[in-house]
Amino acid sequence: SVYLDYNASAPIDSRVLDYMVEIYKGTLGNADSRTHDFGETSRQVVEKARNEVANLLSIKKDEVFFTSGATESNNIVLLGLKEYTELTGKKHIITSSIEHKAILETTKHLQQLGFKVDYVAPERDGRVLPEKVFNLLRKDTLLVSIMHVNNETGAIQPVQEIGNYLFDKDVFFHVDATQSFGKLVDELRVLKYDMLSMSAHKLGGPQGIGALILKKKRYKLPPVKNIMYGGPQEHGVRPGTTPVALVAGLGKACELAVSEYKENAEKCCAIRNCLLQMLKESGTSYQINGNLQYCVPNTLNICFDGISSEALMLATKQYCSISNGSACNSHSYSPSYVLTAMGLPEEQIESSIRVSWGALTDIQLVQIEFGRLLEYVKGMQ
C-alpha cells in the first residue's frame, strides 16, 4: 500500500524524529525557567529552532511565534484582530471561498459578531483572481486573507500580486502558507505579507506544532491580541509552556527544507510525471481538476468519469491511501466545497479524488499500487 495523502499529513522525517528523541532524552526544562541550566538549555533549543524558521522565510527571528499549528495561527490572526477593530472601527474582511475550514469557520463566527466578510470565489481553474479581491476593498477593510496553495487542488494562488498591491495600503494581508511552507521557498522569501500561518506536519515535522509569523514592517507591536490568557510565552501572543521537542522538530524540518527544497521539488515532479503518464496510458476516462500550470508538483486532483470517489476509495484502500474533499470532511461524505466553488458539475465532484505525495514517496511503489487503482477504475468504467 502506498501513502498518497501528504496534504492531510506527511510522515515525519526520520532525521527530525531522531533529533526530537535526542531532545526528549536530555532533561527537558521549561524554556522559561531562568533559575537553572535545564531551562537555559531548553531555551537555546527553542531559539535555535526559531532561527531555522526565520532563515527558511528570510525574515527576522523575532517575527516568529510558535503555536500548535496552522489552525491556531489562523484563529489568532482572525480573532486577535478584534482588538484592532475596536481601535480603528474597521470591520471588513476579504477572504476566498476555498480557504481551509480553520479560516472559514472562524470568519463565520466573526460574522455572527458583526464583522462583514466577503468570500471571493475562484475561477474554474481553482485560482482566485487578484482583481476580484481588489474590487472588494473598502475604507473599512481590515484584513485580506488568502491561502498560498489550496490543499485539495494544489492550485497556487496569486498571493504575490495581492501582496504587492496591498503593500502600501492600510490593510493587513494574511497568507495561510500551510501547503507551501518549506516547498515554495523562493516564492515565500520574496512574498509581501503581514502575517503567515504554517504547520510542521506538512513538511516532515511533528504534528501539533506550527508558527504564526507577524511581520514588523508596519507596526511595532503585533496587531493581534492574544486569544488565550496565561503566561508570557511567545510574547503573550501564545501563552503556555513551550513544547521544546516539538519546536525542535519544526526547526529541524525547516533546516532540512532549506537545503533540500529544490531536490524535493524535482522528486515530486518526477512522481507527478509518472502518475500523469500512467493515467494517459491507462485507458481510463479521466480529467484533471484545476490547471497543471499553476499547481504544486505534489498534488493531483483527478476525476474518474462515472466512478464514485467514495466507492473507489473503499475498494482500493489496500493499494493507495488517497482522499476526496479535505481530510476534515472525509469521515462523512459531503461534496468538496472547493471543487463546488470552482463551479464543477456535481457528478464531476463526486467522482474526484486527491492524490498527494512527498519527496520520500517511493516511485516504484506508486507505479505498482496506483497501477492497481487504475486497473480497478478501468474495470468499473
Ligand code: PLP
Ligand atoms: N490551512 C491549510 C491550507 C491546511 O491544508 C491545513 C491542514 O490541512 C490547515 C490550515 C490546518 O492545519 P492544522 O490541522 O495542522 O492546524
